[in-house]
Amino acid sequence: MARLIVFMSDFGLRDPYVVQVKAVVRMICPGAEIVDLTHLIDSFCIECGSYVLDSSVDWFPSETVFLGVVDPGVGSERRPIIIRALSRWFVGPDNGLFTPIFLRDRSARAWVIRPWALPVKEISSTFHGRDIFGPAAALLSCGEEPGRIADEVSIDSLVRTELWWEERRGSSLCMRVIYIDKYGNIVLSRKKPLEMQLGGIINVESPGGLYRAVHVRSFSHVGEGELAIYTNSFGYIEIAVNKGDASKYLGVGVGDEVCLTPQ
């Protein structure tokens, strides 16, 4: 049976990009089932894609093939890669998108795809999701060995982002905003609980100003309109306003720095 393919991109749902990738996968590996992770990653936001992918990987079985296409450098020299990590497969551009995946597995391996080893007639310079990544994912889904279509390289040669960045400054812990969800909740660049007391007050310093929040288990533990900081259901530190939009409240966007100081 073909391996499940989980497909994430910033293609949007309006143009015929997603469907053409799916059509190519069907052609190359007819039995492959494709689950859409999301195609609404903010255009070109590599760290947004990393966060969404990292949050979802563990929920799928081993041998799943993750096809991840957030690829501002399409047509340039960035390499098309296959990664084996966490007992699963990952296919996409070598631009840091898979950083949280291979950093979580010391025995991760990587290959650079040889485009002309793929069963495609033509490779456009603007749509590698359809012409390179999709075909490679389809072959893996049907059980192909990565060595047949790609050359192994050192995992250390891969581009990596600072998705999990934090810096202590005196009693403050500074992180970056890596994602804003549909409710305006702010996800920070730390994937483990804060070493601060539950129930305690935390001062929040953002580009928009200074705020005070409560360190809680979930946003329903603060009053309406109040700021809460907690570990979200994917393991990341998150700031939310109960029944409100924290990103507007704090005036922050992806990439901004936020510093937390226990009071």
Place this chain on the structure above:
Amino acid sequence: MARLIVFMSDFGLRDPYVVQVKAVVRMICPGAEIVDLTHLIDSFCIECGSYVLDSSVDWFPSETVFLGVVDPGVGSERRPIIIRALSRWFVGPDNGLFTPIFLRDRSARAWVIRPWALPVKEISSTFHGRDIFGPAAALLSCGEEPGRIADEVSIDSLVRTELWWEERRGSSLCMRVIYIDKYGNIVLSRKKPLEMQLGGIINVESPGGLYRAVHVRSFSHVGEGELAIYTNSFGYIEIAVNKGDASKYLGVGVGDEVCLTPQ
């Protein structure tokens, strides 16, 4: 064969919520097929969800499992429930979402889910779609008896909304707006034809002012830019502007009261 699961939520299509629910369902009942009803219910709008669900239920076969998650009270005391009605299954929060379902079936039954009877390792306080409702729907899909994971309660104990609300005031019939569709068509809280003459003029009183509409079979029976009132293809009373946006025209939103008076 596993029962079909039809999945509706207000999770949106951008964040990894929908995919994680699907992943959990696959884990618990690998053969389950999931059809997306929609995940773009207006955030927290319980009546919007009720309308969309009620409009679609009859098109799916008996034994279908409807997983409905519009859940502003997640993490609070609201109960997670299973309903058996209309020869189908319904899983979601006890907040009135399923009102039009159990009101249509006098022999409807209900159960309150025991979360710890579910095959999950952890239950977050913010994501019961993944940690409670999804697993329960998956078990039902694979043929589990509701009594194994839930305790039966009286159907009268369920929270209900006034989705089907109307009030006669003299010669007027007043209803509430329960949904606005993508074209701006206004759906009212009545699921049966008006007792008014087809072709007749109806005065429409809304928060935005007074308007006159024609009672027709479909909006194509009035001129461009004119107001039409008719029974929509789901059985509800609807107000539309031919080639226009009725919700803007009348200045109304979900929850507003609208009164109709035949001229």
Place this chain on the structure above:
Amino acid sequence: MARLIVFMSDFGLRDPYVVQVKAVVRMICPGAEIVDLTHLIDSFCIECGSYVLDSSVDWFPSETVFLGVVDPGVGSERRPIIIRALSRWFVGPDNGLFTPIFLRDRSARAWVIRPWALPVKEISSTFHGRDIFGPAAALLSCGEEPGRIADEVSIDSLVRTELWWEERRGSSLCMRVIYIDKYGNIVLSRKKPLEMQLGGIINVESPGGLYRAVHVRSFSHVGEGELAIYTNSFGYIEIAVNKGDASKYLGVGVGDEVCLTPQ
């Protein structure tokens, strides 16, 4: 095995339209697999639908059934049709949507659907996707002969749009905008390479003003913020701004005329 159905519409993803069409297809042809092409075609934009469909058809195998519903004339006299072209099936309204399909196949054939030959109880006047087109596509998917539910007509009797329109005016080539993609790239009404020199400068005349662009292989061959003209990955002439939004830059929308003059 049932034939694959590829489903495109302007129904959006929020209202229960798409799901009801899918439910009807399941009822009539239970084994049919449905792939969503997109449901976010700009409302009522027939040429947008033609472009998206034409761009994707060749990626699917012969015998695929394309269900295309962009149907501003629903409820009027426009005919519901089946087309056989390019070794594939097409079902939808006779409003020009399938123009680029039947123009590409000299042996294309067409049938007008007899609604009452379909296995449906009722036919609404506002939702033919569910009540006519979906059922017809389901029957074709399950192997039904078109003659059983439709009457053959001359392909020349079909409504056609001028999707592929161009006009020479002196040294200029004028075309129309037929699509704007999510990045703001502008697709023109020509599906073959320009007969102009690669690397050459082209003057672009649009309703918004006069601009100069470079004729290249892909938008990554011009500097950031610069205008590029090239054949896109679907074979159409496209204007883009590298890392920018060309439709805003040129101030054009679907239907506008754009003239290109080599310098």
